[in-house]
Amino acid sequence: MTASTGRPTPTAELLARIPDFEQALALYRGLEPESAINLSVAENVLVYEGSMQKMIFANIDLLPEEYIHYATPYGALELREPVAALLAKAFDAPVSPDDVFGTGGVGSALECLAFALQSPPREGEAGPPPLKEGDAVLLPAPYWQGFNWSFEQRPKLKCVPVGLPTRGPDRFRLTLDVIKEAYFKYNRLFGEFPRLLALTNPHNPLGVNYGLPLLDEIYAWVLDETDMHIISDEIYCHSQVAGVRVPFTSAFALDAYTRAPERIHVVWGFAKDFGLSGFRTGFVVSKYGPVRRAMTGATDIEEKTHSMSWFTPVDSLKHYVLGEVLEGTVNGGTELYTTYAMRQYQEMLSESFEQVRAKLVEKGIDFVHTEGDNPAQFFWLDLTAYLGKRSGEAPCDPQKFTPPNDMDPDEQWLFEYLRCEPTEVTLLPGQTMHSPAPGFFRLCFTAYRPDVVCQAIDRVADALARLG
Structure with missing residues (x-):
């Protein structure tokens, strides 16, 4: 057990078997000394420490008897109704609870969609031909590694990174031309077109919101010129700093969604904005017939199947705890806790962003960011100037934990160098997120309070300075 958490300490052998590098790093914290600062994992302590701990969790008792029984695997209506209301406010668009389906995390929601889109629409239902095993999914890169496990491991789709430019005025900027180039290149190479486009908005790891003109352009082209579906991962939709020049726009707020709701699907969850990553609760939001039947379970004699959420359910404990979060009130019962928490979260997120940005600028550490853009919960650091600069060997114990051996060797060395003594700061290497170039x-x-993050940046700056 670790002294600080009481959780079982993972072994190096166990960690080496975990293919998702970010998840392995999350567990690796059990092997790190107390002085280490792990900024590699996308977690959010701000909301929990700021209000949830004292306003919600302090009032939760042992599990009431009604919650020890079976619950609807995709979420009871009593859960989906407040989630739909929360999302309708965030998306600035109507969301019906009948279109909201719970799963055991957003990764599971993506997998459920990947399976569901392989079912054909029924006669009279709008929709393109169903996906099949081996069909390509376009993903602007860098992107969250979990897409690979969600789409490829069991649904057997094929993830195709769409590399964003890494230099010049459009550095890491998504454009329709970049998507179209990848779409037609795939056809030239393999004789068929991709069938699915997955966008993360706000983006992980870049943090940016995709603006309305760009989204209108992309969605119109997809609907008019291709037979692709679009999945919009909007798990960071509440992670908005104050004063952004490009506000968040949900896929559901687009004219394209009004025109073809059967082609557009959204996923969201509590892990990031609400800092509840350990609860693994995500939601599919879709009006498409095959998706709705896959999530609720088909009852036709010819098509009798159980809900996809049966295999990754929203269990009774999640119903209880999330119900408390969604139904809790503050200010004498005049305001929902979720409304209060997300307002407070924006203030805390903005303050943390400004402090950390100022520290990065002070220390001369380059990062990819345009003034006025949203950061979500991330800084995308550009450490390419330090690739190949080595001062001896990184003093790590090789028996602890090492990244995948297909990483660029200079990026891997830099990762090891920073996480070892005396720096002891863990950053997520960009190539684990399919970065088109090493060194990011x-x-x-949001993984720690801003003062701790700034302390980590001081350590990183000192370590980089030693490289010359």
């Missing part, structure tokens, strides 16, 4: 690292500035 993701820093999650």
Whole structure:
């Protein structure tokens, strides 16, 4: 057990078997000394420490008897109704609870969609031909590694990174031309077109919101010129700092969704904005017939199947705890806790972002960010200037934990160098997120209080200075 958490300490052998590098790093914290600062994992302590701990969790008792029984695997209506209301406010668009389906995390929600889209629409239902095993999914890169496990491991789709430019005025900027180039290149190479486009908005790891003109352009092209579905991962939709020049726009707020709701699907969950990553609760939001039947379970004699959420359910404990979060009130019962928490979260997120940004600028550490853009919970650090600069060997114990051996060796060395004594700061290497070029690292500035994050940046700056 670790002294600080009481959780079982993972072994190096166990960690080496975990293919998702970010998840392995999350567990690796059990092997790190107390002085280490792990900024590699996308977690959010701000909301929990700021209000949830004292306003919600302090009032939760032992599990009431009604919650020890079976619950609807995709979420009871009593859960989906407040989630739909919360999302309708966040998306600035109507969301019906009948279109909201719970799963055991957003990764599971993505997998459920990947399976569901392989079912054909019924006669009279709008929709393109169903996906099949081996069909390609376009993903602007860098992107969250979990898409690979969600789409490829069991649904057997094929993830195709769409590399964003890494240099010049459009550095890491998504455009329709970039998507179209990848779409037609795939056809030239393999004789068929991709069938699915997955966007993360706000983006992970870049943090940016995709603006309305760009989204209108992309969605119109997809609907008019291709037979692709679009999945919009909007798990960071509440992670908005104050004063952004490009506000968040949900896929459901687009004219394209009004025109073809059967082609557009959204996923969201409590892990990031609400800092409840350990509860693994995500939601599919879709009006498409095959998706709705996959999530609720088909009852036709010819098509009798159980709900996809049966295999990754919203269990009774999640119903209880999340119900408390969604139904809790503050200010004498005049305001929902979720409304209060997300307002407070924006203030805390903005303050943390400004402090951390100022520290990065002070220390001369380059990062990819345009003034006025949203950061979500991340800084995308550009450490390319330090690739190949080595001062002896990184003093780590090789028996602890090492990253995948297909990483660029200079990026891997830099990762090891920073996480070892005396720096002891863990950043997520960009190539684990399919970065088109080595030398970029993701820093999650919500993983700790801003003073601790700034302390980590001081350590990183000292370590980089030693490289010359």
